[in-house]
Amino acid sequence: MILNGATIKTDEETGKIIIARIMHGGAADRSGLIHVGDEVIEVNNINVEGKTPADVLTILQNSGGIITFKLVPTDGKMGQRESKVRVKAYFDYDPDNDPYIPCKEAGLAFNRGDILHIVSQDDAYWWQARKEVDKTTRAGLIPSRALQERRIIHERNQISKDTSGSESKSSCTSICSTPPGSPYPSNSSCRGPKTKKIMYDLAENDDFDRELIPTYEEVAKLFPRPGVYRPIVLIGAPGVGRNELIRLLSTKDSEKYISPVPYTTRPMRQGEVSGREYIFVSREKMEADIASGKFIEHGEFKGQLYGTSADSVKNIMNVGGVCILNPHYQAIKALRTPQLKPYIIHIKPPAFQELKMSRLTSKAISTHDETRSRGFTDDEFNEMIKSADRIEFLYGHFFDDTIINDDLDAAFDKLEKSVTRAENESIWAPAYWVQ
């Protein structure tokens, strides 16, 4: 329950009504007069000793105008110091749909990708946060990393146990015990029913990274370094147009925008030149180099190895070039290192009709056809869209930008702006890249 920027609860030991939290930046916080643990004795001259938080709410609902509290201060109270921690949210959160939040009105809704300023981590399960773009508002409650991790593990377990998908409703008005089967720790001061189902059947995501529990990533501003450019990583579904966009960048400034020549173990085809399309090497050599960490990313396709060497990226960066990479999306995690600090852009296809029309108009060549002699089929367009949705679901929280490749000129314009931003602006990045 939230009162002028503070929440109250019944103290489990004493049964008294006490201040549970002060919301940073709210009226209670600004007054400096109310502190966590203070006992609430009277509300509008009505004695509330022995009453419940719900009774207090009734009193408040029945009174208009100024509200007065009589409080017994707690011992040893501390001033609220704001933490400086910033995190990037890796999931969407809506307190209205969270049956476990102790007080919905005090919750802060956010979307995946939002930067949050965590102002207090005093409570192990409910942090207080503000959106970085919205510094003036009072802080709101969000699930802590520990709580969200438990929730995700619980949801995954539920899905593997039961895929039937029932959802139940609840209210959350006061302090109570944890329900059976709850993802919450038994000493959490929340209650609710079984958690609701998540939308994705992980069994269908064959390459879903089961170790990854996407909650929050601590971030800090990464400032540009003159003359040292972050590698630009273009991620996208096969055939979406990454090579075309890279070709346009290189045409614009071939000395600045440089793609390293990849290595492969596949035999050289007629017309190919080693060092131009690929650097052709034996499997033994490439496996040995992979084992000794000489590749920043590698993968196998149709029985042949492909990869990008760390040295080729370093060489481009050393001559002041912008290294442009277009690896398979599964390489994202391997590339996200403090040494490389990649700026990751997702190149997405537009909706089906737009995709089909633009590719028909440009007489686009299907990348699925080895002979490169036909256009894309409807099935290939649908597959491209499905693949893009899947990439977004699995890796969307790692993207610095997303560009829809509908009209080629417009998409290229957006790419140029994004690349310029990566060169010149300070951008939120994992905190351990910066320290």
Ligand SMILES: Nc1ncnc2c1ncn2[C@@H]1O[C@H](COP(=O)(O)OP(=O)(O)OP(=O)(O)O)[C@@H](O)[C@H]1O
């Ligand atoms: N916005 C666009 N409008 C029209 N045609 C496009 C657009 N983008 C790319 N194309 C065309 O689509 C075809 C495939 O593009 P491209 O080879 O760049 O795809 P890709 O993402 O690099 O594919 P892959 O990753 O499978 O190698 C090419 O013929 C290209 O000219």
